[in-house]
Each structure stands twice: as structure tokens, then as C-alpha cells.
Amino acid sequence: MDVNEYVKTLGEHARQAGRAIAKAETATKNAALVAMAEAIELAQPELLKANAQDVELGKANGLDAALLDRLELNPERVQSMADGLRQIAALPDPVGEISGMSYRPSGIQVGKMRVPLGVIGIIYESRPNVTADAAGLCLKSGNASILRGGSEAFHSNQAIAACIHKALASVGLPAEVVQVMETTDRAAVSALITMSEAVDVIVPRGGQGLIERIAREATVPVIMHLHGICHVYIDDKADTEKALAIAFNSKTQRYGTCNTMETLLVAEGIADAVLPALAARYKEKGVELRGCQQTQAILDGVIAATDEDWQTEYLAPILSVRIVAGMDEAIDHIRRYSSGHTEAVVTDDYSRARRFLREVDSSSVMVNASTRFADGFEYGLGAEIGISTNKIHARGPVGLEGLTSQKYIVLGDGHIRG
């Protein structure tokens, strides 16, 4: 079958199914999610078997260890997929929420109603759990989804899709509410991200290469998740203990996440007081430091940071450190090098905290807290489909609400315009 025809058919089916799921009652959607969880639990042996096939093929194809780890399912990971779906079922339904209704001088009553976007395309890589997560979030938010996973997880994704379809059928929802692509042809991705008539938004979840390709080619709007070059700025009015705790936690609590700090900025007035103690803690943890000249003057054995370092998302136990004159220089550095994901200031100065919050233009801006808090669960969204570094629609962690929009509703009693 021709790939473009295939994707077009997926799109048409999704558009139709989107209408059914948009008007589905909350109880039906929740029942579907719980049924999906049960089907996944029940199918654990089949899921592990399909996954073993993918892992074997992956090894034969020379996938690296990190990729194989992301690909692999085990009983805990299967259970965690099911748990995730039950958590989504427990979240409030965003669809139909009415807000801001007020009477206008004309006598009409105007407000907004939250509505699904329609059809969401999710493009992801090796982790098979995204199939269940993304399907669940799209369904709860009243959207049909077209899921395109990585070719390395093909059998796992198809096995998860079978569970999802069994569950949809059990509550009387059309199977096309969630469609998992049955082709690994790369041309199918190009077709999906340019099919404006059938797809309302694309959410890519994957590495830099995938995201950049989609940004370049897509004509459908994309909820973009760029890399995270996150900064912590230790102001000279910072509390030293808080500064040490936040700078250490932001870097070392996990290395491979997008909200991990990659560059530490330190006001020169406090550098002597915090850097040596912090460097000792990093050293103990095995974090390599790369610093500016001033940092090198304070700390021994720090290699010189290049301009490349300020632009790098290490995702590893490496940290670049720069001493700045004060907040102006810190904000300038962030403006120049940040990817707009998450930045934090450590300060006890009220006006500087206010200024940092207002002037730093990132999706999350923090005062006296670790950058590692920037995710949907920590923010109380219940779950997230990604973290947006877009400027329009949604910035930061995107949960159910980010998969919806608001239309205006107007109530009258025969009102006409004079």
C-alpha cells in the first residue's frame, strides 16, 4: 500500500473518531482508560514476548546500551504503564469546562468553553510506554490520536495497541480513537506532519535529531520540546546553604533529564563563599567542572569552558560554571544561551527575585527552588505529554489542558446587534 494513501486514511479515520471522542461522556472515557490498564496487565506475557523480539532485533542491529534500556519492558514497567492510565482516569476531565461567563452591556452572556484540539499526532522513539501514556492523555482530553513510535519498538507498540483496541471496543468507542501506525516507513512521518486537513497538532517526543527534522518539515502546528540548557544563578544576596543545596540538586538529582542544570552562574560577590564548598560536593559526586577564567582562579583543576560549553546540553555529570558581575550579566548570559526551558535564581533579595521572574523569558522561572521541579507531576498537572518551549499556546509542562483549546460561547434570549 502506498504510504501517503495509508497516512491519509489514518487521518480521515482519526477525524471521524475525533468527533466521537470529543463528545464522549467523562465516565465513558474513564472506563476506557481503566479497561486499557486492565488489558495491559492481563496481556503482560504477550507484551514481554513482543518486547523481547524488539530487544533481540535491536541487539542484532547494534543498538547502544542506553537505547536498549529505554526499549526494554519488564513486569514493573508494564505495571507502571497500567498505573499511569489509571492515574489519567482519576484526573478531572478538562473538556467542556466553562469559564468567565459574564453579561455584556448588550445583554448577551459571553464566556469560554474548553474543547479538544481534534486529532493529535505523536511521534516518538524507543520507549514503548509512550504508546500507552500518549494514547491515554489524548483520549482523556477528547482527542483522537495517531501514534508513530520508533521502528525499534515496533512489536511492543503493536502489542500495546492491541490492548488499547480491546479496551476501546469494550466501552463502545471506535478503534480509530487511537491509531498506532503499522508502518515504519519514514515517509509516513513526513505525510503525517504536513496533513493539516486531518491533524491539528504534532507532539514529538524524542531526541534533538527528530525534533529538528519535524520543526523543519512540519506545516501542522508543533508543540515543540527543544533541549534544556537550564541555568541556576546564585545571586550575591543568596543564602549560602540554599545556594549549595539548589545548585547541587539541580545538577545531580538526575543527569539525563531536560530540566537538569547545565550551567551555573555565580555572582562574583559570593563566588568565594560558595564555589569551593560546591566544587567539593560535585567532585565527590564525580561531576566534571568547566569554568570561566574567574572560576579557574578560585577552583583548582577546572578546565576552561569554551563558547561551545555554554551552548551544550550535557545530559551528563559535566557542569559549566561562570562568574558574573551580577544579575544584569546573569540575565544577559541566559538570554544568549538558554534554550528557554527552565532557569532558577537563588536570592534573598525581594526586588531581584521579582525582576528575575519577570525578565527571564523561559517556560519555567524559579526562585530558590531546584530546576528539577520543572515537570508535569511536580506542577500538579497529573501527567505530561511533554514540556513545551514554544511561545504560543502552551509553555512548560503540557498536561491535559495543553491538549485542549477554548472556544467562545454566547448565550442570549433572542438578542440581536443594534
Place this chain on the structure above:
Amino acid sequence: MDVNEYVKTLGEHARQAGRAIAKAETATKNAALVAMAEAIELAQPELLKANAQDVELGKANGLDAALLDRLELNPERVQSMADGLRQIAALPDPVGEISGMSYRPSGIQVGKMRVPLGVIGIIYESRPNVTADAAGLCLKSGNASILRGGSEAFHSNQAIAACIHKALASVGLPAEVVQVMETTDRAAVSALITMSEAVDVIVPRGGQGLIERIAREATVPVIMHLHGICHVYIDDKADTEKALAIAFNSKTQRYGTCNTMETLLVAEGIADAVLPALAARYKEKGVELRGCQQTQAILDGVIAATDEDWQTEYLAPILSVRIVAGMDEAIDHIRRYSSGHTEAVVTDDYSRARRFLREVDSSSVMVNASTRFADGFEYGLGAEIGISTNKIHARGPVGLEGLTSQKYIVLGDGHIRG
């Protein structure tokens, strides 16, 4: 000067000026808007002179009467530009608004802060008043703007730009907060709508041709304003008087606006009761009716509506009329032919009203009110930059809030992630 270089320079300047206006205090922005209004009032003779030049050229170039009318300024129109700017000054400042702050179990406090988008590109056609309106709305919402008006209004736009720049200088804001393009080269538009690094969103204001070109070429997100194929559906549980009033007003209150009804759907159970009286009123007003076979059977002298009619935004005293079995068929028709702008139902049935509100997927959905209410002033936004038929970000009339976004802010007291 090379056009691409020129637009690139505009973009770089806008990006820098965007930082200044993003952090400008509300009082400064309001003072700038009032100063703009005063400068425009004071420069009335110059504005009229520059405009006369455009009108003369337009006549020489054979512009049609409608276009010339849109192009022409007179003392009232100049005053109305100034008044519009004062109204924007009086609106609440959306920037920095903090909402939803709440404590999380981890102890951090999380909420959202409303922030400017950054740099907004406005592309418009003949009406010179858009220069002042758009500049004012972008400025108040904390954004820098790059304005590209139609070549036919070139001298008028430059004269308005001079007033704006005088005003910006008088309050100490950089001139680059509002840049009006000094070239009419079409390549400049292409450069602007693909300059993702410097422009955050494009708002086109103009005819179908302009919008379609931008939709096709833009890589910068676009707040799209498609045409308005708006429907009124008269349900068989409608109050006859309300139905007559709303159907008449939705079509005839103004013909050339995007929220004017273009197709009337009537439930067959009420068609005999409303259509003859309605047709008489339309006839008196000079509205031509085009109908389905059933409509033709009820009304004399109605020509047959073709499939083309259901897809046409007449912007004229022409109305297509279709009799449907009931709400299912009405919603199906709307789904197929609506442009997603505005639809209204006339009904006294509670459940049907609820259903129409939920299931009709347009930017404004109304019960017992005229479609003509769908605009920013009527909705209380104070002003509008356009009406969005997008699904993401903003749907319906876009005021100051639609020119902003929300970032997350996190307040802690040394909190780290466990």
C-alpha cells in the same frame, strides 16, 4: 539594500526592542499610547495629505471603489484612530498577571505568569488605521511589532509611523518597538514570515489571497483568520419571533463582515412557520435567497443553491437556505461547510442548546443570539487584532490576551527535589 538583509535587520532590532517593551511599566506603555493618540490628532493635516497622495495613486492605478473607500482617511477616521489608542491605554495590562499559584506537596508554590510573545509581525492590506491599532495592541501587550501594510497605503502608513515614533521617543521607549516596513517589495513578506529566530507570531489581516499565501509559506506560527462561513440553525423548538429577529439580524446588520451569516439552516418542522415571514423581510431589504429544493417548494422565486453556495462567503446581500430534518443534519451540514468561525442555534429546548454548544466546533458557538456579536468589542476584550480560526493558542476574537502567553513560575525557599 537587499530585502532579506533589510528584514533581518528589522528582526534583530525588534528582538532587542522586545526586551525593553516586555519589561516596561504599565504607566510607561499607557503614556506612549496616549502620546501616540495626541501625535496623530496633531498631525491630522499631514496624515490627510499623505493619504491623499495614496488615494490619487490608487485612482491612477485603477483601484476599485471598495478598496479606495478602505484606503481613504478623513478627519473622523483620523480621530477614530486616536480614540482607539486611548481605549487601548485604558485597558488593563495583561503582562505579569499571575494566576493559579498553589502549594504543591513538595512545598514549592507553582503558578503561571502572563508574558508577551516577543515580536509580532502584522501583515495587512489597504486600511491605514490598522497601523495605529496593531501597533497599539502589540505595545500594550508588551510586544515589539513589525508592520507591513499594503503598498497602496504606503504614504499614509509612513505618516502614521512618524507619529508613533515621535510618541515612543517622548516617553523614552526605543523607536524599534514599532517598525513599519519601508519597502513594498513582496519578498519582504516572505522573509518576515519565515524568520523564526526573530518573529514569534504572524497576524495577517486581509483578504483570502493574502491569508492563503501566508498559510502556505509561513514557518513562523500564524494567528489565522480564515473566512467566515457562519450558520444560523433554526430548530423546530425555536421561538418564532426570536428566530426571525436573529436570522434577519445575522444576515442584514452588516453584509461585509466575517461574522455575518451566509447560510440559514431551518428544521423542517418549523420551516412553514418561519420561512415565508423571513423571506418577506429579506425581500424588503433586498437580500437574494438561494435555497435547497424544499426551500424552493415553500418560497417562490428562490433560485437553487448549488454545492458551491454552501461553501461561499458572500459578504453581500445573498443568503443560502437549507431545510434540514433536525439538529443531527444541521450539525452535519455545519461540520462539512463551516469555516469554524461562528455558528448560532435558535431553540428553546434546553438539551438541544447544551448539545449544540458542546458539539459544534467553531471559534464562537451561540444560543439564541445573532452571529454579529462575534467580535472583540462585543465580547468585552476592549479591542481585537483579529478573529482566530486556529485550533491552538487562541480561538475567536483575539485581544490583548491572545498576544501573550503564560510561563510557569515557581517559588521556593531552598526547596530541592528528593
